[in-house]
Each structure stands twice: as C-alpha cells, then as structure tokens.
Amino acid sequence: MTTSTNRTLPKDEQGKLVGADRHVMHSNVRGDDTRRTVIVQAQGCQLWDTEGRRYLDATAGLALTQVGHGRRELGEAAAAQMAKLEYYHTRWGFTNDRAIELAARLTELAPDGLDHVYFTSGGAEGNEIALRMARFYRHRTGQPDRTWILALDKGFHGISYGASSMSGGSEAHIGFGPMLPHIRFLTTPDTFHRAAFDGEDVTEFCLRELRETIEEIGPERITAMIGEPVLGPGGMIVPPDDYWPRVAALLRSYGILLISDEIVTAFGRLGHWFAAERTGVTPDILVTAKGITSGYIPHGAVMVSGEIAEAVGKDDGFPVGFTYSGHATACAVALANLDIIAREDLLGNAVKVGSHLADRLRELLDLPTVADVRQIGLMVCVQLVSDKETRAPLPNGTGALTDELRDGFGVLVRGMPSGVMLVPPLVLSREEADEAAGALREVLSRMTPDGLLM
DSSP: OOOOOOOOBOOOOOOOOOOOGOOOTTTTTTTTOOOOOOEEEEBBTTTEEOOOOEETTHHHHHHTTOBBOOOOOHHHHHHHHHHOOOOOOOOOOOOOEEEEEEHHHHHHOOOTOOEEEESSSHHHHHHHHHHHHHHHHHHHHTTTTTTTEEEEETTOOOSSSSHTTTTOSGGGTTTSOOOOOSSEEOOOOOOOGGGGGSSOOOOHHHHHHHHHHHHHHHHHGEEEEEESSBBBBTTOOOOOTHHHHHHHHHHOOOOEEEEEEEETTTTTSSSSSEEEEEEEOOOEEEEEOGGGEEEETTOOEEEOOOHHHHHSSTTTTTOEEEEETTTEEEEHHHHHHHHHHTTTHHHHHHHHHHHHHHHHGGGGGGGGGEEEEEEEEEEEEEOOOOOOTTBBOOOTHHHHHHHHHHHHEEEEEEEETTTTEEETTTTOOOHHHHHHHHHHHHHHTTTTSSSOOO
C-alpha cells in the first residue's frame, strides 16, 4: 500500500509535539507525559503514524473495527446518505427510512423476542438507556419500588454516570464521588481464580450468592441484573457454560430482568452475530454499539422485548430522547457494515483465525509468566502472573510489555492488570496472527516475574 505518512507535526528542541495537539485532552495519560503516537492512515489491520511507521492493530481501535480500517465502501455509503438525508431526529412521531431498515435488519439477526430497537450513539449511552428503561418499565407496570440493579464486581459498562455506577472496577469510580444508590455487586465467575471460591464449583458458588442476595434485598425491590456474556476490560473472563443459563432461569423465577451488555461481543467478535447465540440465553434487554458500524461513525442500538417496549410506550411514551438517535447516516453505514460482515463471512474468519492465533499463543505457556490463554472467536487473552502456583498478578502491571510491543515491534495490544487482550479486526489474516504471536514471544521471553523487561 502507498501511504502518505511523510507529514510531520511541529516539535520543540526536546522532540515534544507542539501546536494543536497540546489542546487535545487524552484519557489514561499522565499530565506530564507528552509522548503521542499520531495515527494518520490505516488499512485492514495496519496503521501508520506521522513518521511513516507501521503498526499491527491487534486492538481494532477499542475492539470495534470488525471489517478493518480504510473500507472505501463505508465512506461511500456515508457520502451517498449525506447527499440524500444526512440526519433527522426520531422524536414526536418522526423517523427516517434508514433507521427503519436497520431496526428490521437487527431484529432479523438477533435472538427471537428482541424485536424492538432504540438507537443510541455508543455503548455507555446504551447502558444508560438500559438502566432507565428497566426502571421506567417497573414504573409503568406499577412496581416503583423495584429500583435495585445487580452487577458483577469485575464488569465494565462505560464511563457515563449510570454506566460507571454499574461497573465493578474501581477505575470506573475514581473521582466521581458517590455512585448511584441501589446497586449491588456480585462475585464474577472467574474460573482462573478458582481458589477464591473455597473449593466450590464456580457456578454453584455464584448462584448461591445470587439467590442469597436476592432474598436479602427482596425480589420485589430488584429490577434487573446486568452483565457481559464474556467480560472484556475486566480480564476477558469467560464464565462457565452453565453460568448464564442458570442465572437467567433464577432471575426469571423472581421476575428480575436480565440486561446483556454486548457492546464488545456483538457483530462477530465471538464468531456469532450475538453472544446470546453462544450462551443460549435471550435477555430482556440487549445493548450493542462498537461493531455495529465498525467505528466508522458513532452508533449503537438497544434491543428489547415486546413486553418492555409495549409497557414503556404507553401513555406519553418513553420520556428519553437523544438528539442523534436513529441518525440516518450512522444507520446507512451500519447497514453497509453488516453487509460486509455477512458477505465476507467474517464470523467464520473470526473462528478460524482466532483458533490459529490461540494455538500460536498457547505455545507461550512454557514461559514462566504465562499462565493461561483464553479465546473465543477473535477475542483472546494471555493471562500473566508472577507465580504460576499462586497465580498472583504481575506487581508492576503490563505497561512495560505493551510499550515494548508497540515501540519495538509495532504491535498494539490491550494491556490489563491480568495480562494482555488481543481483539483485532475480524479481517485478521493468519500471517498477521503469526506476527502478533511472534512479537509476544520475543517480549515475554524477556519478562521477569515482577513485570519488568530484561
């Protein structure tokens, strides 16, 4: 590929960027850290920066570029739609043809029963809607005291106020002050840390805890439980196969709704259109975003059952409306994106190349810091520890590892306290999978038990 990456941004005598970049506020960057990797071009799984350096994007941005970067057909779909109707809102009885078309397409792909769609601009916004819709459903059906939400202690649902409140990781709560009340966190079914379950079967432990929590709070006070089918930022934790079916059955017996956060797992990431196909569980509310447009334009969709849609639509309807809900251009891009995923069988590629990548990464299990490799589709985690017997985490985290992979090998992975996660575009090739695995082998072979590099 010919790239126009010979542009350089102005720097001072110390080599620090000056000019426009000083005005951009970044997430998760220390205030005194002025280093920036400025990406200017991308194609497939490859990125290029201002210096012309190439990177293998094993993160798909933030786990969303399903069809890969630089797909001209998505730009053309956006341009064509903008020339016809760029946007119109979906309030007070208005809508647009692309929103109608996309809603119908999603209900065809989703599990039976999820036949109503509320459009959003992203994942955290979707979880806010799920929270509000669940509580509003209770209000509409004469159950106003059912305000409690159950969630997992390693779950992550976004950084807006309600979504952060439902997220179990402490990072989601830093600096926010008091979170929303009436949220209770439950033990995550993390089979890698079986010692935390006192020898009890993981699912049995979690089901007993769930039942006891429901009885303690009172089922008549609980509206819903939210969870990710496979937990992403929490460590790519894969619950036992019987966990979600048994949780769903228990919740149903108490009349408690199930909200499934499929922001990461939907649209082919696990080799299915939705993770619900894998778990065999149809939730009452299913939240999507990210892969719905492969990140080419912000968009998301919350899918709900007919019972919930009918209840919240009574009287004056659901009293929440975003400016960009059902954005015509976003819907057009989503439709074109879904066409590519289907036409190129990217669900099948996620399974085949994901299995190959996992096989290559399991070759790293001979290294002293590599304790486990978990993989479903193109969602893969390399679990790192300081001691394989105790399974203690690396005391200094994975920063040194991810920096060296980026700077020394041009491979981008997602660092987590428990290890690294690879969530590349679904167009990843076997050769690119080999490149990522080879880079990890080179760097991890130099990693000490404290997480530092020799």
